[in-house]
Amino acid sequence: MSLRTGLAGLTGPQRFLLAGSFLIPLGSYAVLPFMSVLLHERLGMGLGTVGIVLATASLVQFSGGVVGGAVADRIGLRHTMVLALVIRTAGFAAFLPGLTHTAAAVAALFLVSCGAALYLPANKAYLVHSADASQRPLLLSTSGSALNAGIALGPLAAAPFVLDSSAGLFAAVTALFAAVTAGHALLPAESPAAAAGPPAAEPGATAPKTTVPVARRLGDRLLGPGALPFGITVLSLYVFMFFQHYLALYAVPRTSTAYYSLVLALYALLLVVAQPLVSDRVARLPYGHVLRLGFAAMATGMAALALGGHLAILVGSLLICCAETTLFLKNDLEALARSTRSPAVVFGRQRLAAGIGAFLSGTAGGGGYEMAERSGHTGLFWAAVALQCVALPPLLIATLRRMRSAHCARAARHPAATAATGRTGGNNSADTGV
Structure with a gap:
């Protein structure tokens, strides 16, 4: 389209x-x-x-x-x-x-x-x-x-x-x-059905009487199909908010207030224009491809910021803008596609994930930036963020896969409880990997 x-x-x-x-x-x-x-x-x-x-x-x-x-x-x-x-x-x-x-x-x-x-x-x-x-x-x-x-x-x-x-x-x-x-x-x-979640049971249908342990129900909820886009949203906001919070402190002393304002204006213009233009292509790409492209752009942009010159700050900022354009949209689309809940609930959870990521970034960033500043090499702060953009996504995906596999193995030992929750014990790689 x-x-x-x-x-x-x-x-x-x-x-x-x-x-x-x-x-x-x-x-x-x-x-x-x-x-x-x-x-x-x-x-x-x-x-x-x-x-x-x-x-x-x-x-x-x-x-x-x-x-x-x-x-x-x-x-x-x-x-x-x-x-x-x-x-x-x-x-x-x-x-x-x-x-x-x-x-x-x-x-x-x-x-x-x-x-x-x-x-x-x-x-x-x-x-x-x-x-x-x-x-x-x-x-x-x-x-x-x-x-x-x-x-x-x-x-x-x-x-x-x-x-x-x-x-x-x-x-x-x-x-x-x-x-x-x-x-x-x-x-x-x-319409009442338009924003609804999963369909209700047919009249006369009887739910299994099996009691599912609380820990099992919690595991089904946390490690279900929506776990990956939720986790990636947390991680995306975590690394992105370093840029949002600390670019001004870093860029203005090395350039000028006018140059920093120009960078922000170009960033906003690219974001506003590019998002609708690339949306269809982003939607068609496999989730794994978008994650690799998005975090690669984020890592390269953060590494460019570490160089500290006028051109490096501009190029780094625009690369990070490209990452924002692709990652954030794809995470929302993937969360919608994987969930059986209503869109309002899905978007609410995505907002929670964004809040967790922003909070973690704010907690870690102040001390990290201060340490880099005291060392006299503030560019090391951005280099450290770039390394996190490279290392954390595969670590998160591998951790979710292991947790999902362990949860499914426990579920397979209790097939009655599996029937009660309506889930299978198999490990769906689409849920936990890319």
């Missing part, structure tokens, strides 16, 4: 959601990147406390995706999106009193984070719920492009107003979210 043909075939609700995928991050990132300024400089909060507040809010936003998926399964995709946007609108409105009251600002930040946790799994699930498998790559990649465009433009649009006209900025963002919420309320409700 060509890009033009695919875009021409979008439904009205899909077009609206793609527009919302731009407007929502545009409004959010007009405010959120300046939270440290608001909390520290305007409200006098200590930097250590600011870091804890922002890290906790990020963790809520990512890990809460699991709750968002469960809520969407219970009350429906459209209702969940509207509820989430009502919460986010209330959060941005609460920033108005938060300009002078610390507690109100912190509460507003957590309302916005909770709303995002609820919204994103339902949004992606609604976007693809009426689409066939061939349309999903284009829809998800175009949504990602719109989101990244909003993220890139939001801070630029807000920068002239955030310090001198903060109240007006927060009021404008609140009005934008109120309008987007009203638009979501007018979307048609998805």
